Amino acid sequence: MCTNIVYEWLKTLQLPQYAESFVDNGYDDLEVCKQIGDPDLDAIGVAVPQHRRRIHEAVQRLKEADERTAGLYFTLEPPV
DSSP states (O other): OOOOHHHHHHHHHGGGHHHHHHHTTOOEEEEEEEEOOOOHHHHOOOHHHHHHHHHHHEEEEHHHHHHHHTTTTOOOSOOO
16 A cells, blocks of 8 residues: 555554555545544444544544634735
């Protein structure tokens, strides 16, 4: 299996065993992973309650990171 961002994310969660199932079910990008809910985890095959909790918490952190950066922007104009 090739290394991708979802594999690396799952590896940081100490859950790399689910990487192939995530990709096979269309979760091949972190933007898509932010939408994961219980039915998705059922389809992916994550049955262990602690693993599900760890993934839910990580998804929440991804969403919170988006919220923190949503107001950030930059301009290409030089400062006055």
